[in-house]
Amino acid sequence: MIFSNILHVCLLLASAARSAPFSPAVETDYDAIVVGGGPAGLAATSGLARVRRNVLLIDSGEYRNDPTRHAHDVLGFDGVTPAWLRFAARQQVSDYGTVSLVNGTVTEIQPQNNNTFFKVLAEYPGNKSVSFTTRKVVLATGMRDILPSTTGIAENWGKGIYWCPWCDGHEHADQDLGILARLDSAVTSVREILTLNTDIILFVNGTDTPANRNITEGKFPGWEKYLTLLNVKIENRTLASINRLRDGATPYADPSLPTHPEHDLFQVEFADNQNPILRNAFFADFPSEQKSKVGENAGVQLYGNKLAADGAGGLVTNVPGIFAIGDANSDNVTNVPHAFFSGKRTAVFLHVQIERENSVAQIAAVGKRNVQNNDLQTLWRRMNEPDDVTFAGHTFDMLS
Ligand SMILES: Cc1cc2nc3c(=O)[nH]c(=O)nc-3n(C[C@H](O)[C@H](O)[C@H](O)COP(=O)(O)OP(=O)(O)OC[C@H]3O[C@@H](n4cnc5c(N)ncnc54)[C@H](O)[C@@H]3O)c2cc1C
Protein backbone atom coordinates (compact mmCIF):
# COMPACT_ATOMS: atom_id res chain seq x y z
CA MET A 1 0.00 0.00 0.00
CA ILE A 2 2.72 2.40 1.04
CA PHE A 3 4.76 1.28 -1.92
CA SER A 4 1.92 1.93 -4.33
CA ASN A 5 1.40 5.38 -2.86
CA ILE A 6 5.03 6.19 -3.39
CA LEU A 7 4.93 4.82 -6.90
CA HIS A 8 1.90 6.98 -7.57
CA VAL A 9 3.72 10.08 -6.35
CA CYS A 10 6.79 9.14 -8.37
CA LEU A 11 4.77 8.86 -11.54
CA LEU A 12 3.12 12.20 -10.91
CA LEU A 13 6.44 13.83 -10.16
CA ALA A 14 7.93 12.33 -13.30
CA SER A 15 5.08 13.60 -15.44
CA ALA A 16 5.28 17.04 -13.86
CA ALA A 17 9.01 17.09 -14.53
CA ARG A 18 8.52 16.00 -18.14
CA SER A 19 5.83 18.52 -18.91
CA ALA A 20 7.81 21.41 -17.46
CA PRO A 21 11.43 20.59 -16.70
CA PHE A 22 12.83 23.16 -14.28
CA SER A 23 10.06 25.56 -15.22
CA PRO A 24 10.83 28.81 -13.40
CA ALA A 25 8.40 30.62 -11.14
CA VAL A 26 8.44 33.59 -13.55
CA GLU A 27 9.53 33.63 -17.20
CA THR A 28 12.05 36.42 -17.91
CA ASP A 29 14.77 37.26 -20.43
CA TYR A 30 17.47 36.85 -17.76
CA ASP A 31 17.95 35.34 -14.34
CA ALA A 32 19.99 38.38 -13.35
CA ILE A 33 21.02 41.72 -14.78
CA VAL A 34 24.19 43.11 -13.27
CA VAL A 35 24.45 46.90 -13.49
CA GLY A 36 28.12 47.92 -13.60
CA GLY A 37 31.20 46.02 -14.77
CA GLY A 38 33.85 46.99 -12.24
CA PRO A 39 35.35 44.33 -9.98
CA ALA A 40 32.09 43.93 -8.02
CA GLY A 41 29.84 43.38 -11.04
CA LEU A 42 32.37 41.05 -12.65
CA ALA A 43 32.64 38.99 -9.47
CA ALA A 44 28.85 38.64 -9.23
CA THR A 45 28.72 37.63 -12.88
CA SER A 46 31.44 35.02 -12.34
CA GLY A 47 29.59 33.45 -9.42
CA LEU A 48 26.40 33.27 -11.48
CA ALA A 49 28.18 32.00 -14.59
CA ARG A 50 29.68 29.10 -12.68
CA VAL A 51 26.18 27.74 -12.01
CA ARG A 52 24.90 28.55 -15.51
CA ARG A 53 22.60 31.43 -14.69
CA ASN A 54 21.62 33.58 -17.66
CA VAL A 55 23.27 36.87 -16.84
CA LEU A 56 23.48 40.18 -18.66
CA LEU A 57 26.11 42.60 -17.41
CA ILE A 58 25.63 46.18 -18.60
CA ASP A 59 28.59 48.50 -18.01
CA SER A 60 29.03 52.20 -18.71
CA GLY A 61 32.80 52.00 -18.21
CA GLU A 62 33.54 54.78 -15.70
CA TYR A 63 35.64 52.89 -13.16
CA ARG A 64 36.54 54.47 -9.86
CA ASN A 65 40.21 53.51 -9.96
CA ASP A 66 40.66 54.31 -13.64
CA PRO A 67 43.06 57.22 -12.98
CA THR A 68 45.44 55.20 -10.82
CA ARG A 69 48.65 53.67 -12.15
CA HIS A 70 48.44 50.25 -10.54
CA ALA A 71 45.95 48.19 -8.56
CA HIS A 72 47.43 46.86 -5.34
CA ASP A 73 46.48 44.47 -2.59
CA VAL A 74 44.57 42.31 -5.05
CA LEU A 75 46.14 38.91 -4.52
CA GLY A 76 47.45 37.28 -7.68
CA PHE A 77 47.14 40.60 -9.50
CA ASP A 78 49.17 42.86 -7.20
CA GLY A 79 50.60 45.75 -9.22
CA VAL A 80 48.78 45.26 -12.53
CA THR A 81 46.99 48.19 -14.14
CA PRO A 82 43.29 48.41 -13.25
CA ALA A 83 42.48 48.04 -16.96
CA TRP A 84 44.41 44.76 -17.10
CA LEU A 85 42.61 43.46 -14.05
CA ARG A 86 39.21 44.14 -15.66
CA PHE A 87 40.38 42.79 -19.03
CA ALA A 88 41.55 39.52 -17.48
CA ALA A 89 38.33 39.18 -15.50
CA ARG A 90 36.17 39.93 -18.56
CA GLN A 91 38.08 37.40 -20.67
CA GLN A 92 37.49 34.68 -18.12
CA VAL A 93 33.87 35.52 -17.35
CA SER A 94 32.88 35.84 -21.01
CA ASP A 95 34.07 32.30 -21.72
CA TYR A 96 30.97 31.00 -19.94
CA GLY A 97 28.09 30.36 -22.29
CA THR A 98 25.30 31.84 -20.21
CA VAL A 99 26.89 35.28 -19.80
CA SER A 100 26.64 38.41 -21.96
CA LEU A 101 28.76 41.49 -21.30
CA VAL A 102 27.62 44.68 -23.04
CA ASN A 103 28.53 48.37 -23.07
CA GLY A 104 25.63 50.56 -22.06
CA THR A 105 23.99 52.58 -19.33
CA VAL A 106 21.03 51.35 -17.33
CA THR A 107 18.55 54.22 -17.14
CA GLU A 108 15.69 52.70 -15.18
CA ILE A 109 14.76 49.65 -13.14
CA GLN A 110 11.02 49.03 -12.90
CA PRO A 111 9.88 46.52 -10.27
CA GLN A 112 7.05 44.29 -11.57
CA ASN A 113 4.36 42.22 -9.90
CA ASN A 114 5.40 42.85 -6.30
CA ASN A 115 9.13 42.60 -7.11
CA THR A 116 8.87 39.07 -8.50
CA PHE A 117 10.66 40.34 -11.59
CA PHE A 118 12.02 43.60 -13.03
CA LYS A 119 12.02 45.50 -16.26
CA VAL A 120 15.41 47.08 -16.93
CA LEU A 121 15.76 49.91 -19.45
CA ALA A 122 19.15 50.77 -20.90
CA GLU A 123 20.86 52.90 -23.51
CA TYR A 124 23.35 51.14 -25.73
CA PRO A 125 26.03 53.06 -27.68
CA GLY A 126 24.54 55.00 -30.61
CA ASN A 127 21.45 56.00 -28.63
CA LYS A 128 19.89 52.57 -28.96
CA SER A 129 17.23 52.07 -26.27
CA VAL A 130 16.68 48.53 -25.08
CA SER A 131 14.65 46.85 -22.36
CA PHE A 132 14.79 43.42 -20.77
CA THR A 133 13.03 41.48 -18.05
CA THR A 134 14.97 39.80 -15.28
CA ARG A 135 14.29 37.89 -12.07
CA LYS A 136 16.93 39.77 -10.07
CA VAL A 137 19.01 42.94 -10.35
CA VAL A 138 22.51 43.43 -8.95
CA LEU A 139 23.60 47.03 -8.45
CA ALA A 140 27.38 47.23 -8.83
CA THR A 141 27.31 50.87 -9.85
CA GLY A 142 30.17 52.17 -7.68
CA MET A 143 30.92 55.58 -6.21
CA ARG A 144 32.22 58.82 -7.71
CA ASP A 145 34.87 60.86 -5.90
CA ILE A 146 34.04 64.53 -5.47
CA LEU A 147 37.42 66.19 -5.94
CA PRO A 148 38.00 69.76 -4.72
CA SER A 149 38.53 72.37 -7.41
CA THR A 150 42.05 73.24 -6.18
CA THR A 151 44.33 73.22 -9.23
CA GLY A 152 46.38 70.04 -9.48
CA ILE A 153 44.14 67.68 -7.57
CA ALA A 154 42.01 66.24 -10.36
CA GLU A 155 45.04 66.30 -12.68
CA ASN A 156 47.16 64.19 -10.34
CA TRP A 157 44.47 62.00 -8.77
CA GLY A 158 45.79 58.44 -8.53
CA LYS A 159 49.26 59.60 -9.64
CA GLY A 160 50.85 60.99 -6.49
CA ILE A 161 47.61 62.13 -4.86
CA TYR A 162 45.79 59.13 -3.45
CA TRP A 163 43.09 58.22 -1.02
CA CYS A 164 44.19 54.86 0.31
CA PRO A 165 47.54 53.82 1.83
CA TRP A 166 46.90 50.14 1.08
CA CYS A 167 46.35 50.99 -2.59
CA ASP A 168 49.34 53.25 -3.22
CA GLY A 169 51.32 53.83 -0.04
CA HIS A 170 54.13 51.32 -0.41
CA GLU A 171 55.39 52.97 -3.61
CA HIS A 172 56.03 56.15 -1.57
CA ALA A 173 57.62 54.60 1.50
CA ASP A 174 60.33 56.77 3.11
CA GLN A 175 59.24 59.76 1.02
CA ASP A 176 57.95 63.15 2.20
CA LEU A 177 54.20 62.76 2.65
CA GLY A 178 51.22 65.07 2.96
CA ILE A 179 47.65 64.57 4.07
CA LEU A 180 44.91 66.58 2.37
CA ALA A 181 41.85 66.61 4.61
CA ARG A 182 39.83 68.47 7.19
CA LEU A 183 41.65 68.74 10.53
CA ASP A 184 39.81 65.92 12.34
CA SER A 185 40.16 63.45 9.50
CA ALA A 186 43.77 64.50 8.75
CA VAL A 187 44.79 63.81 12.33
CA THR A 188 43.23 60.34 12.43
CA SER A 189 44.80 59.54 9.03
CA VAL A 190 48.28 59.97 10.49
CA ARG A 191 47.98 56.59 12.19
CA GLU A 192 47.27 54.96 8.82
CA ILE A 193 50.45 56.12 7.08
CA LEU A 194 52.99 56.33 9.89
CA THR A 195 54.59 53.01 8.91
CA LEU A 196 55.41 54.49 5.48
CA ASN A 197 57.23 57.54 6.78
CA THR A 198 57.03 59.88 9.78
CA ASP A 199 57.82 63.00 7.71
CA ILE A 200 54.20 64.07 7.39
CA ILE A 201 52.54 67.47 6.93
CA LEU A 202 48.80 67.92 7.36
CA PHE A 203 47.42 70.33 4.74
CA VAL A 204 44.14 71.22 6.43
CA ASN A 205 43.29 74.19 4.18
CA GLY A 206 41.92 76.57 6.80
CA THR A 207 40.03 73.97 8.86
CA ASP A 208 42.21 74.37 11.97
CA THR A 209 39.45 76.20 13.83
CA PRO A 210 38.37 75.93 17.50
CA ALA A 211 35.22 74.00 16.53
CA ASN A 212 37.20 71.49 14.45
CA ARG A 213 39.81 71.12 17.19
CA ASN A 214 36.98 70.19 19.49
CA ILE A 215 35.70 67.58 17.02
CA THR A 216 39.23 66.23 16.68
CA GLU A 217 39.64 65.92 20.45
CA GLY A 218 36.43 63.88 20.52
CA LYS A 219 37.73 61.50 17.84
CA PHE A 220 41.31 61.32 19.07
CA PRO A 221 41.88 62.44 22.66
CA GLY A 222 45.41 63.79 23.11
CA TRP A 223 45.93 64.36 19.40
CA GLU A 224 47.94 67.57 19.86
CA LYS A 225 50.49 65.88 22.11
CA TYR A 226 50.64 62.99 19.64
CA LEU A 227 51.44 65.27 16.69
CA THR A 228 54.12 67.07 18.72
CA LEU A 229 55.62 63.73 19.74
CA LEU A 230 55.87 62.63 16.11
CA ASN A 231 56.88 66.08 14.86
CA VAL A 232 53.93 66.10 12.43
CA LYS A 233 53.15 69.67 11.33
CA ILE A 234 49.79 71.27 10.59
CA GLU A 235 49.73 73.60 7.58
CA ASN A 236 46.54 75.64 7.84
CA ARG A 237 47.03 78.08 4.96
CA THR A 238 44.48 77.99 2.13
CA LEU A 239 45.73 75.87 -0.75
CA ALA A 240 46.15 77.57 -4.12
CA SER A 241 47.56 74.73 -6.22
CA ILE A 242 49.56 71.52 -6.22
CA ASN A 243 52.03 71.54 -9.09
CA ARG A 244 53.88 68.53 -10.36
CA LEU A 245 57.65 68.94 -10.62
CA ARG A 246 58.50 65.28 -11.38
CA ASP A 247 56.57 62.26 -12.67
CA GLY A 248 57.21 59.07 -10.72
CA ALA A 249 55.42 56.68 -13.09
CA THR A 250 57.30 53.42 -13.64
CA PRO A 251 56.01 52.08 -16.97
CA TYR A 252 59.17 50.08 -17.71
CA ALA A 253 59.54 48.47 -14.30
CA ASP A 254 59.42 44.66 -14.09
CA PRO A 255 55.68 43.86 -14.33
CA SER A 256 56.17 40.53 -12.54
CA LEU A 257 56.97 42.39 -9.33
CA PRO A 258 54.15 43.87 -7.26
CA THR A 259 55.72 47.17 -6.23
CA HIS A 260 58.29 49.72 -7.36
CA PRO A 261 59.16 53.07 -5.78
CA GLU A 262 57.48 56.03 -7.53
CA HIS A 263 59.44 59.24 -7.12
CA ASP A 264 56.88 61.94 -7.78
CA LEU A 265 57.54 65.48 -6.61
CA PHE A 266 55.02 68.27 -6.09
CA GLN A 267 55.16 71.90 -5.02
CA VAL A 268 52.27 73.07 -2.88
CA GLU A 269 51.36 76.75 -3.38
CA PHE A 270 49.21 78.76 -0.99
CA ALA A 271 46.78 81.66 -1.28
CA ASP A 272 49.24 83.93 0.53
CA ASN A 273 51.81 83.26 -2.20
CA GLN A 274 54.51 82.65 0.42
CA ASN A 275 56.82 79.70 1.19
CA PRO A 276 55.67 76.85 -1.04
CA ILE A 277 56.22 73.33 0.31
CA LEU A 278 57.64 70.28 -1.51
CA ARG A 279 56.09 66.82 -1.07
CA ASN A 280 56.43 63.49 -2.89
CA ALA A 281 52.93 62.13 -2.34
CA PHE A 282 49.62 62.90 -0.65
CA PHE A 283 46.82 60.92 0.93
CA ALA A 284 43.46 62.61 0.80
CA ASP A 285 40.04 62.32 2.35
CA PHE A 286 37.48 63.76 -0.03
CA PRO A 287 33.73 63.09 -0.15
CA SER A 288 32.09 60.73 -2.62
CA GLU A 289 28.62 60.09 -4.00
CA GLN A 290 26.68 57.34 -5.76
CA LYS A 291 27.72 57.14 -9.41
CA SER A 292 24.20 56.20 -10.45
CA LYS A 293 20.71 56.97 -9.22
CA VAL A 294 19.03 53.94 -10.81
CA GLY A 295 18.89 52.06 -7.51
CA GLU A 296 17.53 54.96 -5.54
CA ASN A 297 14.96 55.72 -8.26
CA ALA A 298 13.75 52.11 -8.05
CA GLY A 299 13.09 52.55 -4.33
CA VAL A 300 16.36 51.34 -2.83
CA GLN A 301 16.94 52.96 0.54
CA LEU A 302 20.20 54.78 1.38
CA TYR A 303 22.21 54.66 4.60
CA GLY A 304 24.16 57.90 4.45
CA ASN A 305 25.18 57.97 0.79
CA LYS A 306 25.35 54.17 0.45
CA LEU A 307 22.81 51.68 -0.91
CA ALA A 308 21.48 49.87 2.16
CA ALA A 309 22.33 46.18 1.82
CA ASP A 310 21.48 43.38 4.23
CA GLY A 311 24.47 41.15 4.90
CA ALA A 312 22.24 38.39 6.26
CA GLY A 313 20.23 38.37 3.00
CA GLY A 314 23.03 38.12 0.46
CA LEU A 315 23.29 41.94 0.37
CA VAL A 316 19.70 42.36 -0.74
CA THR A 317 18.30 45.87 -0.44
CA ASN A 318 14.93 46.87 0.96
CA VAL A 319 13.52 46.08 -2.51
CA PRO A 320 13.34 42.27 -2.60
CA GLY A 321 15.19 41.10 -5.70
CA ILE A 322 17.54 44.10 -5.94
CA PHE A 323 21.00 43.55 -4.47
CA ALA A 324 23.78 46.09 -3.86
CA ILE A 325 27.49 45.23 -3.91
CA GLY A 326 30.93 46.81 -4.13
CA ASP A 327 31.79 50.40 -3.21
CA ALA A 328 28.16 51.51 -3.58
CA ASN A 329 26.78 49.40 -0.74
CA SER A 330 26.44 50.14 2.95
CA ASP A 331 29.21 47.76 4.05
CA ASN A 332 31.20 51.02 3.79
CA VAL A 333 34.22 49.08 2.61
CA THR A 334 35.70 50.40 -0.62
CA ASN A 335 38.38 48.20 -2.12
CA VAL A 336 38.71 45.54 -4.81
CA PRO A 337 38.80 42.54 -2.42
CA HIS A 338 35.50 43.74 -0.94
CA ALA A 339 34.09 44.21 -4.43
CA PHE A 340 35.00 40.59 -5.20
CA PHE A 341 33.71 39.26 -1.89
CA SER A 342 30.41 41.12 -2.01
CA GLY A 343 29.83 40.13 -5.66
CA LYS A 344 30.43 36.51 -4.78
CA ARG A 345 28.21 36.72 -1.74
CA THR A 346 25.28 38.06 -3.75
CA ALA A 347 25.86 35.56 -6.55
CA VAL A 348 25.51 32.61 -4.19
CA PHE A 349 22.49 33.98 -2.39
CA LEU A 350 20.72 35.10 -5.56
CA HIS A 351 21.25 31.75 -7.28
CA VAL A 352 19.77 29.79 -4.41
CA GLN A 353 17.00 32.35 -3.89
CA ILE A 354 15.78 31.93 -7.48
CA GLU A 355 15.67 28.16 -7.05
CA ARG A 356 13.96 28.53 -3.69
CA GLU A 357 11.22 30.52 -5.43
CA ASN A 358 11.13 28.03 -8.30
CA SER A 359 10.83 25.06 -5.98
CA VAL A 360 7.91 26.62 -4.12
CA ALA A 361 6.14 27.26 -7.42
CA GLN A 362 6.98 23.80 -8.77
CA ILE A 363 5.75 22.05 -5.67
CA ALA A 364 2.61 24.18 -5.65
CA ALA A 365 2.04 23.15 -9.27
CA VAL A 366 2.39 19.51 -8.32
CA GLY A 367 0.00 20.17 -5.45
CA LYS A 368 -2.59 21.33 -7.95
CA ARG A 369 -2.45 17.84 -9.43
CA ASN A 370 -3.94 16.58 -6.15
CA VAL A 371 -0.75 15.34 -4.63
CA GLN A 372 -0.83 15.95 -0.93
CA ASN A 373 2.11 17.83 0.48
CA ASN A 374 2.27 15.08 3.11
CA ASP A 375 2.87 12.43 0.47
CA LEU A 376 5.61 14.51 -1.06
CA GLN A 377 7.26 14.99 2.27
CA THR A 378 7.06 11.26 3.02
CA LEU A 379 8.55 10.45 -0.34
CA TRP A 380 11.29 12.99 0.06
CA ARG A 381 12.24 11.69 3.51
CA ARG A 382 12.53 8.16 2.15
CA MET A 383 14.73 9.30 -0.71
CA ASN A 384 16.75 11.64 1.50
CA GLU A 385 17.99 9.51 4.37
CA PRO A 386 20.15 11.45 6.86
CA ASP A 387 22.80 8.69 6.91
CA ASP A 388 23.06 8.46 3.16
CA VAL A 389 26.05 10.06 1.40
CA THR A 390 23.66 11.91 -0.88
CA PHE A 391 21.71 13.44 2.02
CA ALA A 392 20.68 16.96 0.96
CA GLY A 393 19.77 18.28 4.40
CA HIS A 394 16.32 18.94 5.78
CA THR A 395 15.40 21.03 2.78
CA PHE A 396 11.70 20.39 3.07
CA ASP A 397 11.56 22.22 6.36
CA MET A 398 12.32 25.45 4.50
CA LEU A 399 9.19 25.05 2.45
CA SER A 400 6.78 24.22 5.19
C1 LIG B 1 42.59 56.55 -7.16
C2 LIG B 1 42.08 55.23 -6.64
C3 LIG B 1 42.93 54.14 -6.55
C4 LIG B 1 42.47 52.92 -6.06
N1 LIG B 1 43.34 51.88 -5.97
C5 LIG B 1 42.92 50.70 -5.46
C6 LIG B 1 43.84 49.61 -5.29
O1 LIG B 1 45.03 49.73 -5.62
N2 LIG B 1 43.38 48.47 -4.72
C7 LIG B 1 42.08 48.35 -4.30
O2 LIG B 1 41.72 47.30 -3.78
N3 LIG B 1 41.19 49.35 -4.47
C8 LIG B 1 41.59 50.51 -5.03
N4 LIG B 1 40.70 51.55 -5.17
C9 LIG B 1 39.28 51.30 -4.83
C10 LIG B 1 38.61 50.59 -6.01
O3 LIG B 1 38.70 51.41 -7.14
C11 LIG B 1 37.15 50.32 -5.71
O4 LIG B 1 37.00 49.69 -4.46
C12 LIG B 1 36.55 49.41 -6.79
O5 LIG B 1 36.67 50.01 -8.04
C13 LIG B 1 35.09 49.12 -6.48
O6 LIG B 1 34.55 48.33 -7.50
P1 LIG B 1 33.04 48.49 -7.96
O7 LIG B 1 32.85 47.43 -8.97
O8 LIG B 1 32.16 48.55 -6.78
O9 LIG B 1 32.96 49.96 -8.61
P2 LIG B 1 33.67 50.56 -9.92
O10 LIG B 1 34.99 49.95 -10.16
O11 LIG B 1 33.63 52.03 -9.77
O12 LIG B 1 32.72 50.12 -11.10
C14 LIG B 1 31.39 50.59 -11.20
C15 LIG B 1 30.96 50.42 -12.64
O13 LIG B 1 29.54 50.61 -12.73
C16 LIG B 1 29.29 51.37 -13.90
N5 LIG B 1 27.96 51.98 -13.81
C17 LIG B 1 27.54 52.91 -12.90
N6 LIG B 1 26.26 53.22 -13.15
C18 LIG B 1 25.86 52.48 -14.21
C19 LIG B 1 24.64 52.38 -14.95
N7 LIG B 1 23.58 53.10 -14.62
N8 LIG B 1 24.59 51.53 -16.00
C20 LIG B 1 25.69 50.78 -16.33
N9 LIG B 1 26.86 50.86 -15.68
C21 LIG B 1 26.94 51.69 -14.63
C22 LIG B 1 30.43 52.37 -13.96
O14 LIG B 1 30.59 52.94 -15.23
C23 LIG B 1 31.60 51.47 -13.56
O15 LIG B 1 32.12 50.82 -14.69
C24 LIG B 1 41.13 52.78 -5.66
C25 LIG B 1 40.26 53.88 -5.78
C26 LIG B 1 40.72 55.09 -6.25
C27 LIG B 1 39.77 56.23 -6.34
Ligand SMILES: *[C@@H]1O[C@H](CO)[C@@H](O)[C@H](O)[C@H]1NC(C)=O
Ligand atom coordinates in the same frame (compact mmCIF):
# COMPACT_ATOMS: atom_id res chain seq x y z
C1 LIG C 1 33.00 48.45 -25.03
O1 LIG C 1 33.73 49.60 -24.69
C2 LIG C 1 35.13 49.39 -24.65
C3 LIG C 1 35.79 50.63 -24.09
O2 LIG C 1 35.21 51.79 -24.56
C4 LIG C 1 35.61 49.02 -26.05
O3 LIG C 1 37.00 48.78 -26.04
C5 LIG C 1 34.89 47.76 -26.47
O4 LIG C 1 35.24 47.44 -27.80
C6 LIG C 1 33.39 47.94 -26.39
N1 LIG C 1 32.74 46.66 -26.63
C7 LIG C 1 31.74 46.52 -27.48
C8 LIG C 1 31.20 45.14 -27.59
O5 LIG C 1 31.30 47.46 -28.11
Ligand SMILES: *[C@@H]1O[C@H](CO)[C@@H](O)[C@H](O)[C@H]1NC(C)=O
Ligand atom coordinates in the same frame (compact mmCIF):
# COMPACT_ATOMS: atom_id res chain seq x y z
C1 LIG D 1 4.73 40.87 -1.87
O1 LIG D 1 5.93 40.17 -1.54
C2 LIG D 1 6.19 40.08 -0.15
C3 LIG D 1 7.49 39.34 0.05
O2 LIG D 1 8.52 39.86 -0.71
C4 LIG D 1 5.08 39.38 0.57
O3 LIG D 1 5.34 39.42 1.96
C5 LIG D 1 3.77 40.05 0.27
O4 LIG D 1 2.73 39.31 0.83
C6 LIG D 1 3.55 40.16 -1.24
N1 LIG D 1 2.34 40.91 -1.51
C7 LIG D 1 1.43 40.49 -2.36
C8 LIG D 1 0.27 41.38 -2.56
O5 LIG D 1 1.54 39.44 -2.95
Ligand SMILES: *[C@@H]1O[C@H](CO)[C@@H](O)[C@H](O)[C@H]1NC(C)=O
Ligand atom coordinates in the same frame (compact mmCIF):
# COMPACT_ATOMS: atom_id res chain seq x y z
C1 LIG E 1 22.31 60.79 -28.90
O1 LIG E 1 21.30 61.66 -28.40
C2 LIG E 1 21.80 62.87 -27.90
C3 LIG E 1 20.64 63.68 -27.35
O2 LIG E 1 19.84 62.89 -26.55
C4 LIG E 1 22.56 63.62 -29.00
O3 LIG E 1 23.12 64.79 -28.44
C5 LIG E 1 23.63 62.75 -29.57
O4 LIG E 1 24.25 63.37 -30.68
C6 LIG E 1 23.08 61.41 -30.04
N1 LIG E 1 24.17 60.55 -30.43
C7 LIG E 1 24.10 59.72 -31.49
C8 LIG E 1 25.30 58.87 -31.74
O5 LIG E 1 23.12 59.64 -32.18
Ligand SMILES: *[C@@H]1O[C@H](CO)[C@@H](O)[C@H](O)[C@H]1NC(C)=O
Ligand atom coordinates in the same frame (compact mmCIF):
# COMPACT_ATOMS: atom_id res chain seq x y z
C1 LIG F 1 40.51 74.56 0.11
O1 LIG F 1 39.63 75.59 0.51
C2 LIG F 1 39.16 76.36 -0.55
C3 LIG F 1 38.42 77.54 0.02
O2 LIG F 1 37.62 77.18 1.08
C4 LIG F 1 38.30 75.47 -1.43
O3 LIG F 1 37.78 76.20 -2.53
C5 LIG F 1 39.14 74.32 -1.93
O4 LIG F 1 38.34 73.40 -2.67
C6 LIG F 1 39.79 73.59 -0.79
N1 LIG F 1 40.72 72.60 -1.31
C7 LIG F 1 40.89 71.42 -0.76
C8 LIG F 1 41.92 70.52 -1.35
O5 LIG F 1 40.24 71.04 0.19
Ligand SMILES: *[C@@H]1O[C@H](CO)[C@@H](O)[C@H](O)[C@H]1NC(C)=O
Ligand atom coordinates in the same frame (compact mmCIF):
# COMPACT_ATOMS: atom_id res chain seq x y z
C1 LIG G 1 43.17 78.45 10.17
O1 LIG G 1 42.60 79.12 9.09
C2 LIG G 1 41.27 79.54 9.34
C3 LIG G 1 40.70 80.11 8.03
O2 LIG G 1 41.59 81.05 7.51
C4 LIG G 1 41.27 80.53 10.48
O3 LIG G 1 39.94 80.91 10.77
C5 LIG G 1 41.90 79.90 11.70
O4 LIG G 1 42.02 80.82 12.74
C6 LIG G 1 43.26 79.35 11.36
N1 LIG G 1 43.77 78.62 12.51
C7 LIG G 1 44.90 78.92 13.12
C8 LIG G 1 45.30 78.03 14.26
O5 LIG G 1 45.59 79.84 12.78
Ligand SMILES: *[C@@H]1O[C@H](CO)[C@@H](O)[C@H](O)[C@H]1NC(C)=O
Ligand atom coordinates in the same frame (compact mmCIF):
# COMPACT_ATOMS: atom_id res chain seq x y z
C1 LIG H 1 33.16 70.86 22.32
O1 LIG H 1 32.51 69.60 22.35
C2 LIG H 1 31.82 69.36 23.54
C3 LIG H 1 31.23 67.97 23.45
O2 LIG H 1 32.21 67.05 23.08
C4 LIG H 1 30.75 70.43 23.74
O3 LIG H 1 30.13 70.22 25.00
C5 LIG H 1 31.36 71.82 23.67
O4 LIG H 1 30.36 72.79 23.70
C6 LIG H 1 32.16 71.97 22.40
N1 LIG H 1 32.81 73.28 22.37
C7 LIG H 1 32.94 74.00 21.26
C8 LIG H 1 33.70 75.28 21.41
O5 LIG H 1 32.47 73.65 20.19
Ligand SMILES: *[C@@H]1O[C@H](CO)[C@@H](O)[C@H](O)[C@H]1NC(C)=O
Ligand atom coordinates in the same frame (compact mmCIF):
# COMPACT_ATOMS: atom_id res chain seq x y z
C1 LIG I 1 27.72 52.81 6.75
O1 LIG I 1 27.58 54.20 6.95
C2 LIG I 1 26.24 54.65 7.10
C3 LIG I 1 26.26 56.14 7.32
O2 LIG I 1 26.92 56.77 6.30
C4 LIG I 1 25.56 53.96 8.26
O3 LIG I 1 24.20 54.31 8.31
C5 LIG I 1 25.69 52.45 8.11
O4 LIG I 1 25.17 51.82 9.24
C6 LIG I 1 27.15 52.07 7.94
N1 LIG I 1 27.28 50.63 7.74
C7 LIG I 1 27.98 49.84 8.56
C8 LIG I 1 28.03 48.39 8.19
O5 LIG I 1 28.56 50.25 9.53
